[in-house]
Amino acid sequence: MSLQWYPGHMTKARRELIALMPSQDVMIEVIDSRLPKASSNPLIAEVRGTKPVVKVLTKSDLADPAVTRMWVAYLEGEPGVKAFAATTKQPQVTRKRIAELCQHLAEHRGPDKQVRALIAGVPNVGKSTLVNILINRQVAKVSDKPAVTKEQQIVHLPDGMVLTDSPGLMWPKIEHEPRAFRLALAGSIPDTAIDYLTIGMFGAEFLVERYPDLVVARYKLGAVPASAEALLTEIGRRRGGLRKGGVVDLHKAAELLVHEFRGGLLGPISLEAPPIDTRPIESS
Numbered sequence: 001m002s003l004q005w006y007p008g009h010m011t012k013a014r015r016e017l018i019a020l021m022p023s024q025d026v027m028i029e030v031i032d033s034r035l036p037k038a039s040s041n042p043l044i045a046e047v048r049g050t051k052p053v054v055k056v057l058t059k060s061d062l063a064d065p066a067v068t069r070m071w072v073a074y075l076e077g078e079p080g081v082k083a084f085a086a087t088t089k090q091p092q093v094t095r096k097r098i099a100e101l102c103q104h105l106a107e108h109r110g111p112d113k114q115v116r117a118l119i120a121g122v123p124n125v126g127k128s129t130l131v132n133i134l135i136n137r138q139v140a141k142v143s144d145k146p147a148v149t150k151e152q153q154i155v156h157l158p159d160g161m162v163l164t165d166s167p168g169l170m171w172p173k174i175e176h177e178p179r180a181f182r183l184a185l186a187g188s189i190p191d192t193a194i195d196y197l198t199i200g201m202f203g204a205e206f207l208v209e210r211y212p213d214l215v216v217a218r219y220k221l222g223a224v225p226a227s228a229e230a231l232l233t234e235i236g237r238r239r240g241g242l243r244k245g246g247v248v249d250l251h252k253a254a255e256l257l258v259h260e261f262r263g264g265l266l267g268p269i270s271l272e273a274p275p276i277d278t279r280p281i282e283s284s
């Protein structure tokens with residue numbers, strides 16, 4: 001199954017990113033710490049070209065910290081890339097580190113020139129939240145729904161840096177099913193584009209296999225459920241997801257699981273790890 005969700009304003013948003021990039025010193029690409037690969041938009045890499053980039057892995061409070069550290073190291077292995085794991089829980093660290101990284105990458109402009117940074121990423125990863133953290137005020141609209149920012153917004157920071165927030169950008173067709181499901185589970189694709197049961201089953205299967213202890217603890221289970229459906233059935237039984245006749249409403253249970261995952265209620269979870277470098281270590 002491939003997924004298509006590319007609302008009209010994104011065509012314009014993409015055109016405007018392409019138009020703006022040449023005047024910018026760096027790109028701040030915002031990706032989700034729980035799914036750094038799935039939330040990296042190939043169209044944004046195209047827009048960036050060879051410009052330096054700070055890859056900000058947002059929502060790091062929701063991801064497995066050990067896996068996020070591996071992602072930061074992995075991403076910094078690419079030329080022209082600096083990476084940083086950010087969270088709203090540490091706004092001061094985020095402000096300081098991003099200013100340092102952008103200054104470093106835009107060194108060629110000299111110390112007196114304003115650094116211009118374009119903030120881009122898929123919907124709902126926390127671009128506007130990052131703008132608000134960096135200026136330390138609520139200037140950009142934030143929401144837990146995807147595709148809230150519809151226009152570019154320029155923000156001048158006290159240190160002279162000029163930021164441009166931009167609308168979340170998808171690409172016209174997501175061919176890889178796990179990628180679409182990860183994006184949907186994390187909330188970058190609206191719930192109207194994929195149904196809760198499909199995303200919930202995908203999430204339940206992943207959690208039972210990879211984070212069984214968190215599942216058992218969250219839903220107070222006696223043992224690890226044998227399957228995704230078994231987990232949703234347990235959730236339905238425990239959380240009022242029963243229809244007439246005592247039949248479990250799996251759809252409702254799936255919706256609950258998706259929301260609890262998004263809110264971080266199960267604990268810190270990473271949906272994907274960086275590829276492991278399997279090259280043999282050269283003997284010296």
Ligand SMILES: Nc1nc2c(ncn2[C@@H]2O[C@H](COP(=O)(O)OP(=O)(O)OP(=O)(O)O)[C@@H](O)[C@H]2O)c(=O)[nH]1
Nearest residue numbers: 087088123124125126127128129143147148149168
């Ligand atoms: N837990 C947690 N939530 C965050 C963090 N950063 C952002 N969020 C939440 O993520 C959601 C999306 O944030 P936005 O800043 O609106 O995302 P965006 O990328 O600008 O979204 P679009 O404009 O729709 O593309 C909001 O509910 C934020 O509160 C974080 O570090 N931790």
Ligand SMILES: [Mg+2]
Nearest residue numbers: 127128148149
């Ligand atoms: Mg936004």
